[in-house]
Amino acid sequence: MTSFLVAMSVWWSGDWLAFQEARELAKVQGAHIQRAALLQTNSMAKETGQPIALEKNLAELGQSLHADAVLFWSAQGELTSRWGVSQGSPNLATPRAINSGIWIGKESGSRCLEVRIPLQGRMTSLGEIRIRKILPKPAWFNSLGRATTLAACIAFVVSWIWLRRSFRAIRSVFHSLERVGREDFCHRAAVEGSAEMKCLAKATNQTLDSLMDSSVRVQKVYVETALALARTVEAKDRYTSGHSHRVAKYCVEMAEWMNFDTERLETLRLGALLHDIGKVAVPDAVLCKQGALDDEEFDLMRKHPNAGDRILSAIPGLRDISDIARSHHERWDGKGYPLGVSGDSIPLEGRICCIADAFDALTTERSYKPAFSIEKALGIIEKDAGTHFDPELARLFVSLKRNQMAERPQIPEAQKSDPVS
Numbered sequence: 315m316t317s318f319l320v321a322m323s324v325w326w327s328g329d330w331l332a333f334q335e336a337r338e339l340a341k342v343q344g345a346h347i348q349r350a351a352l353l354q355t356n357s358m359a360k361e362t363g364q365p366i367a368l369e370k371n372l373a374e375l376g377q378s379l380h381a382d383a384v385l386f387w388s389a390q391g392e393l394t395s396r397w398g399v400s401q402g403s404p405n406l407a408t409p410r411a412i413n414s415g416i417w418i419g420k421e422s423g424s425r426c427l428e429v430r431i432p433l434q435g436r437m438t439s440l441g442e443i444r445i446r447k448i449l450p451k452p453a454w455f456n457s458l459g460r461a462t463t464l465a466a467c468i469a470f471v472v473s474w475i476w477l478r479r480s481f482r483a484i485r486s487v488f489h490s491l492e493r494v495g496r497e498d499f500c501h502r503a504a505v506e507g508s509a510e511m512k513c514l515a516k517a518t519n520q521t522l523d524s525l526m527d528s529s530v531r532v533q534k535v536y537v538e539t540a541l542a543l544a545r546t547v548e549a550k551d552r553y554t555s556g557h558s559h560r561v562a563k564y565c566v567e568m569a570e571w572m573n574f575d576t577e578r579l580e581t582l583r584l585g586a587l588l589h590d591i592g593k594v595a596v597p598d599a600v601l602c603k604q605g606a607l608d609d610e611e612f613d614l615m616r617k618h619p620n621a622g623d624r625i626l627s628a629i630p631g632l633r634d635i636s637d638i639a640r641s642h643h644e645r646w647d648g649k650g651y652p653l654g655v656s657g658d659s660i661p662l663e664g665r666i667c668c669i670a671d672a673f674d675a676l677t678t679e680r681s682y683k684p685a686f687s688i689e690k691a692l693g694i695i696e697k698d699a700g701t702h703f704d705p706e707l708a709r710l711f712v713s714l715k716r717n718q719m720a721e722r723p724q725i726p727e728a729q730k731s732d733p734v735s
């Protein structure tokens with residue numbers, strides 16, 4: 315459409331310039347023809363006093379003025395005689411007066427000059443002689459077609475580039491909005507293309523900024539609520555006080571050794587802090603029981619990973635922490651719970667949390683056992699590597715703790731915990 319408009323504009327501009335050039339030429343030639351024709355027609359009218367031998371007179375007039383056509387209109391407004399090559403309409407198409415008695419119009423598609431000479435008799439008007447001369451086209455006019463085609467091609471290429479940039483901007487906005495549906499507010503639309511596209515992209519980005527701020531606020535509220543719940547669970551039993559914080563500390567130490575990036579490390583820390591949140595669904599009589607649990611009570615306790623998964627999966631954008639809560643009691647050999655998955659099928663963060671959880675349970679006092687020394691706890695973890703624990707992670711954890719002990723004497727960081735950590 316743009317190409318068509320540009321092509322038409324170029325054509326119209328060229329045609330207008332050609333008309334202006336023809337108009338100037340018509341003024342000069344028209345004045346010359348007018349002067350010469352007046353002399354001849356006046357003498358013709360005086361000699362005869364009436365339009366006699368018109369055909370012969372018109373031919374002589376046309377030849378002497380190098381005209382293309384000569385027409386005679388009677389006083390009654392009828393075309394009575396014509397001479398010359400003009401085969402078109404008796405009247406010029408789109409005639410315009412450019413001077414007194416001098417007109418310009420179109421004859422058979424070409425611009426044509428017409429000089430109108432009234433033929434006056436002694437008493438009355440005899441009619442009007444119209445002398446026509448086809449005006450030559452400007453030399454450059456033949457190139458107008460090529461110029462129009464070239465302009466259309468350039469307009470097409472420019473339009474295509476412009477549209478491509480605009481569509482790219484639209485695609486970018488669409489991509490950003492599509493990701494919002496997946497609760498991903500991080501992508502921003504590219505601010506490019508036309509001014510309207512830039513406004514649209516900026517408005518979209520501002521909306522995404524607001525959504526992201528709201529999401530972060532909601533996420534913080536969820537996390538704070540979950541942490542408060544976790545603290546409530548721990549507060550019910552003197553053995554569990556501080557358990558989650560210690561487990562989180564051991565997890566972070568391992569993750570730092572494993573070069574986790576900041577975001578993944580923070581997810582692991584939060585998951586470890588909340589790994590036992592599902593115990594909020596366990597009856598207090600079981601949770602706070604002194605001594606070993608019977609089978610029925612143990613079955614109730616085994617439900618806490620799934621309960622934690624359900625609670626934490628409601629937190630937007632933090633799906634990974636619910637995986638930690640669900641999988642921290644799975645065993646490498648598949649004999650854990652709640653799903654009984656094994657090996658690499660257990661999320662890495664869950665395997666890390668499992669070791670940290672067990673180490674804290676071993677090194678703190680429980681209702682059914684005293685606190686073990688760090689060396690004894692590490693020995694148990696070494697022994698259970700490949701059965702209970704991921705063997706590689708277990709070796710890494712033992713190595714990490716022994717390095718720490720070599721650097722400074724270690725003491726258990728707490729003395730109290732719960733029967734099922």
Ligand SMILES: [Fe+2]
Nearest residue numbers: 589590734735
């Ligand atoms: Fe647990």
